Amino acid sequence: QVQLAESGGGLARPGGSLRLSCAASGGTFSPYAMGWFRQAPGKEREFVAAINRVGGSTTYADSVKGRFTISTDNVKKTVFLQMSSLKPEDTAVYYCGRGNTVRYTVSTRFGSWGQGTQVTVSS
Numbered sequence: 001q002v003q004l005a006e007s008g009g010g011l012a013r014p015g016g017s018l019r020l021s022c023a024a025s026g027g028t029f030s031p032y033a034m035g036w037f038r039q040a041p042g043k044e045r046e047f048v049a050a051i052n053r054v055g056g057s058t059t060y061a062d063s064v065k066g067r068f069t070i071s072t073d074n075v076k077k078t079v080f081l082q083m084s085s086l087k088p089e090d091t092a093v094y095y096c097g098r099g100n101t102v103r104y105t106v107s108t109r110f111g112s113w114g115q116g117t118q119v120t121v122s123s
Helices: none
Strands: 003-007 010-012 018-025 034-039 046-051 058-060 068-073 078-083 092-099 117-121
Touching: 003 092, 018 034, 018 092, 018 117, 034 068, 034 078, 046 068, 046 078, 058 068, 078 092
Parallel strands: 010 117
Antiparallel strands: 003 018, 018 078, 034 046, 034 092, 046 058, 068 078, 092 117
């Protein structure tokens, strides 16, 4: 069973940047798609971004498109989320998950969630 551990969260000013990391250990990491999700207080967990580890294709939620970038380091079994031009509405706990398909589609199910990392955007 793969285990995922997120890190890199913290406090950022509006317009600032943060880089989240998701390190995988154990289980089977490749070649499944990986994704980032977030959950704000009182809201359901929502999709942020996904990446196909074979081919590198990426998909983003409209709310983060052009501001966030997902990437992977397959050697280090790590997935990153570079967040720029942060907004207060980006405040949430961010989770990474492993998909059950090689290529991400809207039907891909994610699991093996880590503990999450808190991102707070405030002036």
